[in-house]
Amino acid sequence: MTTPGAISGATTLFDKLWSEHAVCELDNGETLLYLDRVFLHERTGSIALQSLHAAGYGVRDARKVFCTMDHIVDTFPGRGDATLMPSGTDFITATRNETRAANIRLFDVDDPNQGIVHVISPEQGLVLPGLTLVCPDSHTCTQGAIGALAWGIGSSEAEHAMATGTLRVRKPKNMRVVIDGALQAGVTAKDLVLNLIARFGANGGAGYAVEFAGSTVRDLEVEARFTLCNMAVEFSAFTAVIAPDEKVEAYFHGRDFAPKGEHWRDAVEHWRSLHSDEAARFDRELHVDASTIQPAVTWGTSPEQVVSIGESIPYPDTFAEDHRRESAQRALAYQDLAPGKHIADISVDAAFIGSCTNSRLSDLQAAAAVVKGRSIAPGVRGVVVPGSRRVKKAAEQEGLDQIFTDAGFEWRDSGCSMCFYAGGETFGAHQRVISTTNRNFEGRQGPNTRTHLASPATVAASAIAGSFISAEMLAESESLAS
Amino acid sequence: MKAFTVHTGVAAPLLRRNIDTDAIIPSREMKRVSKQGLGEGLFAGWRYTLPGGREQNPSFVLNRPEYRNTSILLSGDNFGCGSSREHAVWALAEYGIRAVIASGFGAIFHTNCIRNGILPVCLEEEVIRDLAERVQEDPQNNLVEIDLNRCRIVCGDSELEFALEEGARHMLLNGLDPIALTLQQRKLIDQFENTRRKKHAWAFAPFEDCVEGVLP
Numbered sequence: 163m164t165t166p167g168a169i170s171g172a173t174t175l176f177d178k179l180w181s182e183h184a185v186c187e188l189d190n191g192e193t194l195l196y197l198d199r200v201f202l203h204e205r206t207g208s209i210a211l212q213s214l215h216a217a218g219y220g221v222r223d224a225r226k227v228f229c230t231m232d233h234i235v236d237t238f239p240g241r242g243d244a245t246l247m248p249s250g251t252d253f254i255t256a257t258r259n260e261t262r263a264a265n266i267r268l269f270d271v272d273d274p275n276q277g278i279v280h281v282i283s284p285e286q287g288l289v290l291p292g293l294t295l296v297c298p299d300s301h302t303c304t305q306g307a308i309g310a311l312a313w314g315i316g317s318s319e320a321e322h323a324m325a326t327g328t329l330r331v332r333k334p335k336n337m338r339v340v341i342d343g344a345l346q347a348g349v350t351a352k353d354l355v356l357n358l359i360a361r362f363g364a365n366g367g368a369g370y371a372v373e374f375a376g377s378t379v380r381d382l383e384v385e386a387r388f389t390l391c392n393m394a395v396e397f398s399a400f401t402a403v404i405a406p407d408e409k410v411e412a413y414f415h416g417r418d419f420a421p422k423g424e425h426w427r428d429a430v431e432h433w434r435s436l437h438s439d440e441a442a443r444f445d446r447e448l449h450v451d452a453s454t455i456q457p458a459v460t461w462g463t464s465p466e467q468v469v470s471i472g473e474s475i476p477y478p479d480t481f482a483e484d485h486r487r488e489s490a491q492r493a494l495a496y497q498d499l500a501p502g503k504h505i506a507d508i509s510v511d512a513a514f515i516g517s518c519t520n521s522r523l524s525d526l527q528a529a530a531a532v533v534k535g536r537s538i539a540p541g542v543r544g545v546v547v548p549g550s551r552r553v554k555k556a557a558e559q560e561g562l563d564q565i566f567t568d569a570g571f572e573w574r575d576s577g578c579s580m581c582f583y584a585g586g587e588t589f590g591a592h593q594r595v596i597s598t599t600n601r602n603f604e605g606r607q608g609p610n611t612r613t614h615l616a617s618p619a620t621v622a623a624s625a626i627a628g629s630f631i632s633a634e635m636l637a638e639s640e641s642l643a644s
Numbered sequence: 645m646k647a648f649t650v651h652t653g654v655a656a657p658l659l660r661r662n663i664d665t666d667a668i669i670p671s672r673e674m675k676r677v678s679k680q681g682l683g684e685g686l687f688a689g690w691r692y693t694l695p696g697g698r699e700q701n702p703s704f705v706l707n708r709p710e711y712r713n714t715s716i717l718l719s720g721d722n723f724g725c726g727s728s729r730e731h732a733v734w735a736l737a738e739y740g741i742r743a744v745i746a747s748g749f750g751a752i753f754h755t756n757c758i759r760n761g762i763l764p765v766c767l768e769e770e771v772i773r774d775l776a777e778r779v780q781e782d783p784q785n786n787l788v789e790i791d792l793n794r795c796r797i798v799c800g801d802s803e804l805e806f807a808l809e810e811g812a813r814h815m816l817l818n819g820l821d822p823i824a825l826t827l828q829q830r831k832l833i834d835q836f837e838n839t840r841r842k843k844h845a846w847a848f849a850p851f852e853d854c855v856e857g858v859l860p
Contacts, residue, residue, distance in 0.1 A: 185836040188811065190809075190810045191809060192811045194832075194833075196837065205674070209730075248675070253677055290847065300752060315752060316755060318759035319755060322823050325823045326826040326833065328826060328829075330811070332811065364722065365662070400751055420850075421849050428845065432846070489662070582727075583672055584674070603666045605666060606666050609696070610695070
């Protein structure tokens with residue numbers, strides 16, 4: 163075992179965050195990393211706490227552990243502890259009892275600050291630049307967007323994190339994804355990340371911590387950066403980070419748990435050192451030209467199976483590798499789609515706006531801008547689920563709820579909802595859903611439900627048209643028709 | 645934790661890439677606040693004819709008689725990608741799976757395996773295909789032996805070498821409890837925390853003045 167010395171020479175942002183939290187190097191090649199925050203939710207947190215107590219371990223510092231009800235909790239207005247999933251209430255009750263016993267701050271079902279973990283953590287300033295944060299949830303990488311070292315873990319690791327305030331981790335390699343160029347009108351961070359995964363594969367980031375950099379990333383607002391980093395796990399990366407800048411400082415200033423006064427000044431001073439040095443070397447570097455990217459939608463059952471809205475479903479034969487051909491054939495069968503079919507000719511049964519990928523206020527504003535003054539196509543079901551109760555309240559103050567409900571959308575309470583089937587709610591078998599979520603896996607949104615991932619604006623436009631269409635194309639088609 | 649030293653068993657090929665943890669155990673099968681009772685839900689979407697049902701799909705590899713008592717899975721790249729749910733590993737363990745041989749693993753799933761005594765073995769895709777072909781000839785007799793002491797896989801007259809990071813190998817071979825191991829470093833952790841608190845008080849400030857569990 164050796165104590166890590168100061169790192170010398172030019173270093174990456176990820177290496178800085180890593181070395182600042184390295185308690186020691188273990189003799190087996192792993193590093194013992196110090197954790198500033200741990201977040202739990204009712205599906206995995208309840209089991210982790212139960213198991214921890216059963217093993218006779220306590221929580222090292224409960225003040226740094228937080229828990230929310232997001233995965234299983236209902237999102238119907240006026241909800242309580244009852245859930246559509248038959249045993250969902252058990253998870254809620256167990257989480258409430260276990261967090262109370264351990265003195266852990268819980269954002270309960272009726273808490274005005276309740277919401278999806280990766281939405282409420284930055285929203286309240288619980289995560290901050292320069293901190294480490296873990297959560298037994300794979301989309302914890304979302305929170306790297308503000309310059310934190312945040313990554314998803316399993317339940318056993320969550321137990322370790324709570325009991326010791328550390329994790330034993332093998333250091334991943336460094337990758338930089340440099341995105342330059344101006345985004346075209348109507349193209350969002352969601353389209354960017356879907357294109358990245360399509361181009362480099364769903365395992366393109368395996369073994370790496372990814373730093374997103376470049377002019378396009380700098381131009382993205384903080385909420386859009388969350389969307390970009392959210393899908394790093396769909397790229398198989400250990401996590402993603404973005405260097406904090408003045409937008410991030412402005413974002414956190416005055417948040418509930420953000421540092422105040424002298425502490426704020428110290429924090430900001432430190433945050434300004436959190437960037438990759440100019441001469442820092444990356445194990446791999448990818449370049450993306452953002453200016454050519456179009457609004458995207460997934461056609462298959464892997465996030466790498468992506469087309470632009472104006473294109474057609476690809477022919478499996480056009481894939482060079484056997485495994486891509488095989489997976490395309492399986493995906494087309496599951497999705498009930500024929501190769502060569504134009505995307506615009508595919509009708510949708512349902513539209514979902516929500517999840518830790520795209521449920522923040524700016525996402526709802528983008529969708530509402532498309533929906534305003536229009537109506538959902540006959541036969542299409544639309545559901546909007548704000549990422550947190552604060553987002554919900556802010557959206558309602560702007561009248562977004564009215565815009566959505568006037569158009570025929572359901573306006574819900576906050577939670578993960580139909581991103582997956584954990585709460586027991588689904589659009590149904592064989593329903594084709596266009597969704598702002600992050601996973602289009604078989605059965606993800608319910609048995610035999612067909613998921614297509616897209617940005618909030620594209621989902622909103624498609625709900626209006628009843629078929630896959632971008633907001634720009636929807637506006638064009640309407641002006642031609644009038 | 646259950647140790648893994650040497651295991652010999654029936655291996656079943658599920659040779660596709662990107663088998664995600666939603667496929668290994670769908671959300672609807674995670675019914676109880678427990679690590680138990682999950683084996684039945686393993687691969688439920690493929691294993692049963694109807695969602696939520698228990699009528700076996702006879703064409704699914706684990707349901708075929710020649711693959712009864714399977715304890716080793718052969719699969720493609722990026723096995724266990726997606727959701728962090730450790731239920732996927734608990735389900736595999738309860739079903740009786742002791743090792744997964746794939747050409748790559750989801751990072752969280754990989755750690756979850758180590759923490760639950762399941763051995764994740766990484767081999768080239770071609771090598772796994774060859775191994776699968778050999779097994780398929782007679783799965784009940786062409787057993788696969790995995791020796792973690794020597795990092796060797798034996799099937800008939802073929803012997804393959806594999807690598808596993810030393811930390812993970814040590815944990816598995818000895819069935820160690822990582823929490824107990826780390827708590828031996830408690831002094832070092834306390835020291836680190838005190839130094840960090842002095843240097844970066846802002847990172848602790850919101851919680852320093854509050855009583856446990858009651859934030860201002």
